[in-house]
Amino acid sequence: MFLEIAHLVIKPGEESTFEQQVAKAKPYFMAAKGCTGISLHRSVEHPEQYQLNVKWATVDNHMVDFRNSDGFQQWRALVGPHFASPPTVEHTHEITL
Amino acid sequence: MFLEIAHLVIKPGEESTFEQQVAKAKPYFMAAKGCTGISLHRSVEHPEQYQLNVKWATVDNHMVDFRNSDGFQQWRALVGPHFASPPTVEHTHEITL
Numbered sequence: 001m002f003l004e005i006a007h008l009v010i011k012p013g014e015e016s017t018f019e020q021q022v023a024k025a026k027p028y029f030m031a032a033k034g035c036t037g038i039s040l041h042r043s044v045e046h047p048e049q050y051q052l053n054v055k056w057a058t059v060d061n062h063m064v065d066f067r068n069s070d071g072f073q074q075w076r077a078l079v080g081p082h083f084a085s086p087p088t089v090e091h092t093h094e095i096t097l
Numbered sequence: 098m099f100l101e102i103a104h105l106v107i108k109p110g111e112e113s114t115f116e117q118q119v120a121k122a123k124p125y126f127m128a129a130k131g132c133t134g135i136s137l138h139r140s141v142e143h144p145e146q147y148q149l150n151v152k153w154a155t156v157d158n159h160m161v162d163f164r165n166s167d168g169f170q171q172w173r174a175l176v177g178p179h180f181a182s183p184p185t186v187e188h189t190h191e192i193t194l
Contacts, residue, residue: 003138005148019192023193023194040192041189041192044099044156045188050189050192051189090140090141091140091141092139092141092148093141094136094137094138095119095138097119
């Protein structure tokens with residue numbers, strides 16, 4: 001399992017609308033091949049900043065399958081207008097502790 | 098519930114030792130007031146970079162109670178020598194989607 005970590009910075013005053021749009025977009029992720037979960041985390045220290053975490057079976061399920069899907073276009077149409085800057089994205093795998 | 102997100106950059110070649118040290122330090126977190134979980138995530142794109150996620154009941158449980166505890170000193174003694182640069186830390190709260 002791989003965790004996509006996206007860092008999102010939202011235009012001032014658009015935070016609550018952005019959160020509603022992510023909720024609307026959630027079904028597109030949950031319907032995507034290899035996606036097993038999505039969560040949204042808002043920074044306490046910088047409340048215009050969010051971390052979106054999406055669980056994928058493989059990195060390609062995100063970068064190839066989802067990025068080329070209609071669901072990705074729907075996601076970007078819903079949230080893209082609220083981005084203050086381009087998102088940064090990385091992938092991680094969990095280390096067993 | 099608040100999620101502490103710490104960004105850690107590890108000295109080249111010390112990654113597996115670092116991971117073992119985090120596993121050794123896990124009990125100090127789990128014994129801390131308000132801590133309900135810890136996980137470690139390694140970047141695919143930048144394998145010297147990790148994200149440590151710790152769940153706290155309140156931000157003060159981390160920044161006041163834990164930072165002033167013996168457990169924090171133990172944690173830093175175990176992992177500090179492996180940091181390539183000072184960690185950056187933020188706190189987030191989860192948005193219901």
